[in-house]
Amino acid sequence: MQLTERQLSLKDTLPSGQCFRFSEQNGIWTVKAGVGENFRVLKVSQSDLSPITDDPFWARFFDLDTDYENLKAEFSTISPLMKRACDYAPGIRILNQDPWEALCSFVVSQNNNIKRIMGIIERMCSFYGNGAFPTAKALASAKEDDLRMLGLGFRAPYIVNTARSVCEGEIDLEKLRSMEIEQARAILMKVKGIGPKVADCALLFGLHRLDCFPMDVWMKRVMASCFPGQDKSIFGPCAGVAQQYLFHFARTSGYFDDKE
């Protein structure tokens, strides 16, 4: 299978705020993914995507089985701005990350910026995971002071709460994959430290629930400015994908720089 940049763009997908363990140097992208023993490292360049297409793990990670051309065509009929967002970065895809890694990462993300999130997660991985993303079990027994030392601040107890809920089975992540979406959100949000935004990101990026539509500060700007009085329902059953095009466009294009 031969992929074009329009079908998969590394530079538009990896730094679009979905995942936090990647870097780029001289055109070579390094992506780290997976928890504990399932840890994997990918090295790939845009000019040769065969390390992704030839490896089922990374093919799944980059969601190669979903037809984004149809989705973009549908989205583009919604409004000129939605079409513009699709054309701006057509090679964005929704990553299929480990559910625990996604959930934990987005607990870290709250009221934080992407650069600092990446640093914190990297320190958590070396301190608790020997390079791999730490297991829920490892973090369930972490000391809050240690977590604060890594820069987690007020999120330290949230991480421990979340890890314990997963370990003790109050949250069964795999069951959330097929559950009624509102019920799945409600289960996640029972944990102190998980609100609607973190729950939606975990479901979208960790459990591939494309119906989730995370509303962060950028998406609130987009909706208020471009779709006033509307909600995610105008984007259909895969609203989460539309969300990602809009989020990336809003954050990197400069279009919203001087809009309240």
Place this chain on the structure above:
DNA sequence: CACCAGGCAGTGC
């Protein structure tokens, strides 16, 4: 110094 970052919990009304 202020304000912000892929928010959330707590409080008051």
Place this chain on the structure above:
DNA sequence: GCACTGCATGGT
């Protein structure tokens, strides 16, 4: 139900 505030930390 909705509006407001404090929160750790590092960057502008």
